[in-house]
Amino acid sequence: MTSADNLRAFKRDGRIVVVGASLAGLRAAEALRAEGFTGSLTMIGDELGEPYDRPPLSKQVLTGWVPAGDTTLPRRRDIDAEWLLGVPAGGLDLATNHVRLADGREVPFDRVLISTGVRARPWFVESEAALDGVFVVRTREHAESLRQALAAGPSRVLVIGAGFTGSEIASVCRERDIPVTVAERAPAPLVGALGAMIGEVAADMQRAHGVDLRCGVKVTQLEGDAQGRLRRAHFDDGSTVDADVAVVALGGIRNTEWLRDSGLAAGVWGIACDTGCRALDLNGLVTDDVFVAGDVARCPNPVYEYRLISLEHWVNAVEQAEVAAHNMVSGQADRWPHLSIPLFWSIQFGVNIKSVGVPTFADEVAVTQGSVSDHRFVASYGYRGRVTAAVSFDNAKWLDHYRRLIETAAPFPPPCPTPDQPVDMKPVPVDFPGPTLLAEGATVVVTGHDPGERRVTSAQQHP
Amino acid sequence: MTTIQRPDTLRRILDYSSRADPYPLYAELRRTPVARQEDGSYVISTYRELTGILHNPHLSSDVRNLAHPMPLYEERTTPSFINLDPPEHDRLRRLAMRHFGPPHTPGLVTGLEPALTATVSSLADGFAGKGQIDIVDDFAYPFPVTVICHVLGVPREDEPRFHVWVDAIVNSIDYDPKTDPKEKLDNGVQATKDLHQYLGGLLEQRHARPTDDLLSRLANDDGPDGRMTDDEIVSTAHLLLIAGHETTVNLITNGMLTLLRHPQVLQRLRNEPGLVVPLVEELLRYEPPVHIIPWRAAYSDITVADTVIPKGSQIMLMLASGSRDPNRFHDPDRFDPDRRDNEHLGFGSGIHLCFGGPLARRETQIALTELVRRLDRPRLVTDPPPYRRSPVLRGPIHLHVEQGGG
Numbered sequence: 005m006t007s008a009d010n011l012r013a014f015k016r017d018g019r020i021v022v023v024g025a026s027l028a029g030l031r032a033a034e035a036l037r038a039e040g041f042t043g044s045l046t047m048i049g050d051e052l053g054e055p056y057d058r059p060p061l062s063k064q065v066l067t068g069w070v071p072a073g074d075t076t077l078p079r080r081r082d083i084d085a086e087w088l089l090g091v092p093a094g095g096l097d098l099a100t101n102h103v104r105l106a107d108g109r110e111v112p113f114d115r116v117l118i119s120t121g122v123r124a125r126p127w128f129v130e131s132e133a134a135l136d137g138v139f140v141v142r143t144r145e146h147a148e149s150l151r152q153a154l155a156a157g158p159s160r161v162l163v164i165g166a167g168f169t170g171s172e173i174a175s176v177c178r179e180r181d182i183p184v185t186v187a188e189r190a191p192a193p194l195v196g197a198l199g200a201m202i203g204e205v206a207a208d209m210q211r212a213h214g215v216d217l218r219c220g221v222k223v224t225q226l227e228g229d230a231q232g233r234l235r236r237a238h239f240d241d242g243s244t245v246d247a248d249v250a251v252v253a254l255g256g257i258r259n260t261e262w263l264r265d266s267g268l269a270a271g272v273w274g275i276a277c278d279t280g281c282r283a284l285d286l287n288g289l290v291t292d293d294v295f296v297a298g299d300v301a302r303c304p305n306p307v308y309e310y311r312l313i314s315l316e317h318w319v320n321a322v323e324q325a326e327v328a329a330h331n332m333v334s335g336q337a338d339r340w341p342h343l344s345i346p347l348f349w350s351i352q353f354g355v356n357i358k359s360v361g362v363p364t365f366a367d368e369v370a371v372t373q374g375s376v377s378d379h380r381f382v383a384s385y386g387y388r389g390r391v392t393a394a395v396s397f398d399n400a401k402w403l404d405h406y407r408r409l410i411e412t413a414a415p416f417p418p419p420c421p422t423p424d425q426p427v428d429m430k431p432v433p434v435d436f437p438g439p440t441l442l443a444e445g446a447t448v449v450v451t452g453h454d455p456g457e458r459r460v461t462s463a464q465q466h467p
Numbered sequence: 468m469t470t471i472q473r474p475d476t477l478r479r480i481l482d483y484s485s486r487a488d489p490y491p492l493y494a495e496l497r498r499t500p501v502a503r504q505e506d507g508s509y510v511i512s513t514y515r516e517l518t519g520i521l522h523n524p525h526l527s528s529d530v531r532n533l534a535h536p537m538p539l540y541e542e543r544t545t546p547s548f549i550n551l552d553p554p555e556h557d558r559l560r561r562l563a564m565r566h567f568g569p570p571h572t573p574g575l576v577t578g579l580e581p582a583l584t585a586t587v588s589s590l591a592d593g594f595a596g597k598g599q600i601d602i603v604d605d606f607a608y609p610f611p612v613t614v615i616c617h618v619l620g621v622p623r624e625d626e627p628r629f630h631v632w633v634d635a636i637v638n639s640i641d642y643d644p645k646t647d648p649k650e651k652l653d654n655g656v657q658a659t660k661d662l663h664q665y666l667g668g669l670l671e672q673r674h675a676r677p678t679d680d681l682l683s684r685l686a687n688d689d690g691p692d693g694r695m696t697d698d699e700i701v702s703t704a705h706l707l708l709i710a711g712h713e714t715t716v717n718l719i720t721n722g723m724l725t726l727l728r729h730p731q732v733l734q735r736l737r738n739e740p741g742l743v744v745p746l747v748e749e750l751l752r753y754e755p756p757v758h759i760i761p762w763r764a765a766y767s768d769i770t771v772a773d774t775v776i777p778k779g780s781q782i783m784l785m786l787a788s789g790s791r792d793p794n795r796f797h798d799p800d801r802f803d804p805d806r807r808d809n810e811h812l813g814f815g816s817g818i819h820l821c822f823g824g825p826l827a828r829r830e831t832q833i834a835l836t837e838l839v840r841r842l843d844r845p846r847l848v849t850d851p852p853p854y855r856r857s858p859v860l861r862g863p864i865h866l867h868v869e870q871g872g873g
Contacts, residue, residue: 373524374554382524399553401818404522420767422524423532423552 025049386416534779620680717862751813
C-alpha cells in the first residue's frame with residue numbers, strides 16, 4: 005500500500021481523539037469533518053457541558069448582560085463525535101497510542117490532537133484561596149459565581165493582578181459602581197503584555213474611572229473572618245484593604261501535567277510543536293500522529309526569528325485548530341504551516357484595545373496615529389528597526405495595515421506621515437523584560453554517544 | 468508591475484454606454500491592479516489592493532490633500548465626515564453613531580422593523596390589479612425615502628422639494644471638467660446651498676421643540692465629545708439624506724433585477740425566507756449600489772502592489788470590481804446566494820465603512836421578501852432596463868415588471 009492509500013484509508017475510517025473540548029478542540033473537530041474525515045472522532049473534556057466561549061466571561065457575563073449559560077459556542081457543522089466529558093485525561097501512551105482518562109478508561113487513537121488549554125492560576129495559599137469571596141475566572145461556573153457576588157453589592161472588590169483579565173474585571177466593577185482596588189506587582193497595568201508606555205495609559209484609564217490602583221505592590225495575605233469569609237488583604241508595603249470579594253487574576257497554568265510521562269516536549273512552557281502543529285518529542289523530533297493547538301501549544305513563528313511562542317489568544321486557537329486539523333488528514337506535501345500574525349482584543353473602561361503581532365518582541369515603541377491623551381491612538385512596536393507589533397486604543401480598523409507592515413518586515417518607525425499623526429512620534433524604549441521572556445526554557449538531560457543512541461531522557465523547567 | 472494600461476478602459480467604464488454591464492471592463496481594468504491614468508490619478512481595481520489601501524492610514528478622504536484640488540471644492544460648505552480624516556472624521560462619526568447604533572443606540576434598526584414592514588406592505592398593496600409596475604417609482608424609491616425621512620425627522624411631504632436638489636447633487640458627484648458642461652457643477656453647488664438652507668430651517672425648529680428624531684438628538688446631544696455645531700449637523704443630515712436613499716433604491720432595484728434574471732433563486736426565496744440574509748450579502752457583492760469611490764487622496768507616498776503613488780495624487784477605488792475579483796471570490800460572475808466567506812466591498816471597508824449599512828441591509832431584506840411574496844409571476848419588460856447616468860451610484864432608473872395575466 006502506498007502512503008496515499010494509507011491516508012485515504014485513514015480519512016475514511018481512522019480514529020481521531022481530541023483531548024480538550026473547548027474552542028480549539030471544537031473548531032478542529034469541525035475542520036476535520038470539513039476536510040472529509042469520516043472516521044471516528046472522540047472528544048475528551050474535563051468540563052461537563054458543551055464547548056463555550058471564554059472572552060465574554062470577564063466582560064458581558066459579569067455585567068449581567070449575557071447569562072453565563074448563553075456563551076455556548078456556535079456550531080459550524082455537525083461533527084458526529086463521541087463526547088467523553090467531565091473526566092480529564094490522565095496520560096498519553098505513544099507506544100500503544102492510547103489516551104488514559106483520570107478514571108482509568110483507555111481511549112485508542114490513530115491520531116490525537118492535544119488542546120487542553122490552560123487553567124486559572126489559583127491563589128498560592130490554599131486555605132486563603134478557599135475563603136468565601138475569593139474567585140478566579142476561567143470557566144463559566146467561575147464567571148457565574150463571581151457575577152452573583154458582584155450582584156450582591158460587595159463593599160469593595162480587590163483584583164489581584166492587572167493583566168487583561170484583571171483589568172477587564174476592574175472595569176466591570178466600575179461599570180456596576182462597585183468600589184474596586186487593583187493590586188499589581190509591576191509598575192502599571194498591562195505592562196507584561198504591552199510595555200511601560202501603554203501601561204501608563206492603562207493606569208490613567210483605571211484611575212480616571214475611579215479604580216484604587218496600587219502598583220509595585222504584592223498581596224501577601226488574604227485574611228478571613230470567623231465564618232471563613234474574606235474580609236481583608238495585606239500588602240507587602242504594610243498596608244491593608246478591606247474587601248469582601250477578591251479576584252485572583254494571575255494568569256494561567258498550562259494543562260500539561262498529564263503528559264509528564266508521554267515522551268513529548270511538554271512542560272509548564274506548553275507543548276512544543278512545529279509550524280504544522282505536530283508535537284515535538286523530548287528529543288525535539290517531530291511526531292507524526294500527535295498534534296497540538298490552542299493555548300497549550302508552543303509553536304515556532306518564522307516572523308519572530310523562529311522562536312517558539314505560546315499565545316493565549318482566541319484567534320490563535322481557531323487558526324491553529326484549522327491548521328492542525330488540515331495536517332492531520334493531509335500528506336506531507338499538502339501540509340500547511342501556521343504562519344499567521346497574532347491578534348487579540350480586550351474591552352475595558354469603554355475602550356476597545358486591539359493588538360496585532362507580538363508586542364513583547366520589541367525594543368522600541370512609538371505612537372504612530374492619534375492621541376494618547378484622548379486614549380485614541382495606534383502605537384507600533386519595533387525590534388531592531390522593523391515593525392513587529394501594533395496596539396490600538398479605539399482605532400482597531402487600522403490594524404490590518406500594521407499587520408501588512410509586520411508581514412513585510414517594514415522599517416520601524418514607519419516613516420510616512422498620516423493625517424492624524426501625533427504631536428510626538430519619537431520612539432521610546434519599550435521597557436519589558438525583553439524578547440527573552442518568550443523563550444523561557446527547559447533544562448534537559450542528554451544521554452548516549454553515537455548519533456543513533458543520543459536521547460533526551462528528561463526535561464525540567466528552570467526553577 | 469506595470470502601471471500603464473489601455474488608457475481608455477476607465478473612460479469606457481464611465482461612459483454611459485457601458486452602464487448596463489461594466490463588469491467585462493472591470494476585468495480588463497484588473498489586469499493592472501494599480502493603474503496610473505494620463506491625468507496623474509490612479510485607479511485601483513483588485514480586491515487585495517483595495518482592502519489594503521482602505522485600511523492604509525496614509526489614504527486621505529479630504530480633498531484639501533489633493534495636489535490639484537477638486538473643481539467642486541471651493542464652493543463647498545462644512546464637509547461631512549465622509550470627506551474628512553481622523554481625528555475630525557472620528558469625532559463627527561462618533562457623535563452621529565451615538566444616535567444610530569451600538570453601543571449607545573443598539574435597538575434602532577430592530578425598533579424600525581414594524582415601520583419598515585408596514586411601509587413595504589402598503590406600497591405592495593398598490594400593485595394589486597396592476598399589470599405593469601415600475602419597481603423603482605412604485606416601490607424602491609418611495610420606501611427608503613420614507614424611512615430616512617422618518618429617521619432624520621424630515622417631513623415626508625417635502626420630498627418633491629428635496630428630490631430635485633438630491634438629483635442635482637448626485638448628478639454633480641462625477642463632474643468632469645473636460646467633458647461636462649459647467650452647468651452640471653453649478654446646479655450641484657446651488658442644490659447643496661438650497662438643501663442646507665432647508666435642513667438648517669428644520670434644525671432651528673428642533674432646537675426650539677425637540678422631537679424623537681436624529682436631527683433633534685444631534686441638536687440637543689450632550690455626550691462626552693460635546694455637541695456638533697449647527698453647520699456640522701446640517702452637513703451630516705445632508706450626507707445621511709442622500710446616502711439614505713440614493714443607495715438603497717439601487718440595492719433594492721438591483722436585487723429585484725437579479726432575482727428576475729435568476730428565477731430559480733426567486734422561487735427559492737419564496738419558499739425559504741431565511742435565504743434573504745445571505746442573498747442580500749451576495750447582492751452587495753454581485754450588484755452593489757455603490758460601484759466607485761471616485762476619489763481619495765494620497766496623504767503621503769503610498770506603495771500599493773509595488774507601485775508608488777506619489778503624495779497628493781488622486782486615487783479612484785473601483786469597489787465593484789474588487790468584489791468581482793477572481794483572485795478573491797470563486798466564480799465571481801456567478802450570483803450565488805449560498806456563497807460562503809463573502810467579505811464583499813459592497814459597503815466599503817475601513818473607517819469609512821457604510822454608516823447606514825445595518826439599516827440598508829434590513830430594508831433590502833424586508834423589501835425583497837415582500838416583493839417576491841406579493842408579485843404575481845413577475846416578468847422583466849426590458850432587459851437590460853434603462854440606467855441612471857451615474858457610474859458611481861449605479862442602478863436602473865426604471866425597472867418595469869409585468870405581473871399576473873396569461
